[in-house]
Amino acid sequence: MAPKLDGYFKQVDKLSETFIDRLRKAVAIPSISADDDRRQDVVKMSEFLVSELTSLGAHVESRPLGPQPGKRDLDLPPVIVARHGSSPDKRTILLYGHYDVQPALKDDGWATEPFALSIDDKGRMYGRGSTDDKGPVLGWLNAIHAHREARIELPVNLLMCFEGMEEYGSEGLDDFIEKEAKPGGFFADADAVCISDNYWLGTEKPCLTYGLRGCNYYSVAISGPGQDLHSGVFGGSAQEPMTDLMRVLGSLVDTNGKIKIPGINEMVAPLSEEEKSIYGGISYTIDNLHESIGSTTGIYEDKENTLMARWRYPSLSVHGIEGAFSAGGAKTVIPAKVIGKFSIRTVPDMESGKVDECVFKHVKEVFAALTSKNTLDVQLMHAGNWWVASPKHWNYTAAAKAVEAVFHTKPDLTREGGSIPVTLTFEKATGKNCLLLPMGSSTDAAHSINEKLDRRNYIEGTKLLGSYLHYVAAEELGG
Incomplete structure (x- = not known):
């Protein structure tokens, strides 16, 4: 039976300006992990998350990681871990995101101040970290917030892991995850993992990502x-x-x-007929490729070979x-x-x-x-290393139903050409299925000048994250 989500959706819409203000406050903190002089700002961002999560009723811990390798006088920013709910009758989902950002200066070519959220008349919200990864991280907080205000109980237990060094190689994180995934550790009872730190293949159709090179x-x-x-x-x-x-x-x-x-x-690995059949239905054209690379110098003339060259x-x-x-x-x-x-x-x-x-x-x-x-x-x-998960697992089938509930379309099943090493770390440490559930679109310019997150993606994405939790609670075992 499909979860009844109308009350949650209405509450997200009602709180949308509050959620945008939350993102505005986060973007204003220049948490640049690669800049030693900004380390206190990275710590300030961690403190912002602790405050926000605590106000939402989560149990929160700021875990130190010790000195940064090669820099004895500089500590790594803490890992923020949090728990919301501990019912033995509910599934437990482990969420990951990062609160640090890439460097950004107005002189780099930004049209707006990079650390001041600017919203244009088309709802594009510009600011460093808006899509990578502060918007998605705050999407989870927004989902908890909307449930609380709507007086709807969260259908699962949530574990959260938010780090501050992803843009600088996630120093110290692998050992931390492996330790906390062992019996008695903070992540030990996770049933599945969800990461929102990637992007749609295009601008209109959501996707679920099950593989990385x-x-x-x-x-x-x-x-x-x-x-x-x-x-x-x-x-x-x-x-x-x-x-x-x-x-x-x-x-x-x-x-x-x-x-x-x-x-x-x-x-x-050889291409199976089952895998080959996935590519034909994916919403993508060669024009999308030409737009992305800014020229017509693509190698292939067809969608299928282009996507396989990028992903598999x-x-x-x-x-x-x-x-x-x-x-x-x-x-x-x-x-x-x-x-x-x-x-x-x-x-x-x-x-x-x-x-x-x-x-x-x-x-x-x-x-x-x-x-x-x-x-x-x-x-x-x-x-x-590369990573591939089973898109038939209940973690993915639940997410697919959530996409349909919010966006009224089936998601594309995609792989990505880039790498998100922490995905494989979580999978190996926990032994559980990992899902990449993106919020942002292909035009968000993460790591580049004029990084943005569309208002639609942020607000509807918050609905998606909350819906995913309900479908996860209802989904039968499989995959």
């Missing part, structure tokens, strides 16, 4: 001369590291995105070169050492260690074939 990031350093050289004096008489690096990097991937490293593509197949991207001349004008230098950076987005069933072996073997063989007198060093800089 991983990321292995590499550096290739080639060095020769003892110092930078003048090309007019030494060009043609000294072997040049940049020339070698270009040949190595050029051997990794072709113009159409095919990875040329032997053994990489052979690891990829690996990709290799070259990101930059350290040590080379990159300023405007002309400089005739031969750099003594250059470091190329590239990454491979990994997918099922690619094992990170085997990917590393293939990369190292290929790079060393290509360099050896150059018979260069320069020296090579290839390193893995960091790695994060």
Whole structure:
């Protein structure tokens, strides 16, 4: 039986300006985790959440994580954990979000002050953190608030985990989650996990995300001369590291995105007919791709291959070169050492260690074939694994019904090309299904200038989060 949600929906609408004011207060706190000088603002944001959650009747704890690695005089911001309800007769859902944000300055090109919420006549709410991830985090608080004001009991127990270092690599969080997921820990009785820290594929149709690619990031350093050289004096008489690096990097991937490293593509899980059938019904067009990339330089001419290339197949991207001349004008230098950076987005069933072996073997063989007198060093800089969940699990089927209740359409089932490492951490630590339930849309410009969250997405998204809890309570076991 579908839950009766009219009272909750009406209360969300009634409180909408209160919820927008809550977001305005949060955006005003410049909680930039990457800026040491803003650490007190990150802590201030954690205190704001503690105050708001406490006022809503939750049991809240601010958990210290100790000194930041490599910075003994600087403490990591606390993890905020909270519980609302503890009935043994209810399911318990663990929620995750983050309260830190990316750096932002008006001089970067913002049309408005980045830390002052600005709302235009189309309901676009501009401000750093509005969509990533303060809006979604506050959506959960709004849902609790609306239930309380409507005098509707929450149908599940809620556990919450809000961190302040996501934009700087979530330092200290993995160990914290693993500890708290063990018997007796704060997260021990979770039945499922829900994360709202991603986005719709487009602007009109909601989605549920059940997969993420991983990321292995590499550096290739080639060095020769003892110092930078003048090309007019030494060009043609000294072997040049940049020339070698270009040949190595050029051997990794072709113009159409095919990875040329032997053994990489052979690891990829085969495409099943069931999975293939999902892509045809997804609301997406090639025009959407062209709009997103700002040109018509997409590799494929059809939706299905484009989406599979983004989500379920690996990709290799070259990101930059350290040590080379990159300023405007002309400089005739031969750099003594250059470091190329590239990454491979990994997918099922690619094992990170085997990917590393293939990369190292290929790079060393290509360099050896150059018979260069320069020296090579290839390193893995960091790695994060891919993640795929079952969209047939009750956690997903409940969320799908909630989408239909609020937006009157079935959600797209999507994967994403990027990585949210904490998803896999929660899944492994708790052993429970994880759902990515986005609030924002594809045009929100997270991490960029003029980041925004549409008023519709924020208010209707609050309805969605609350509805999801009701459908979770009613959903039969499955998946």
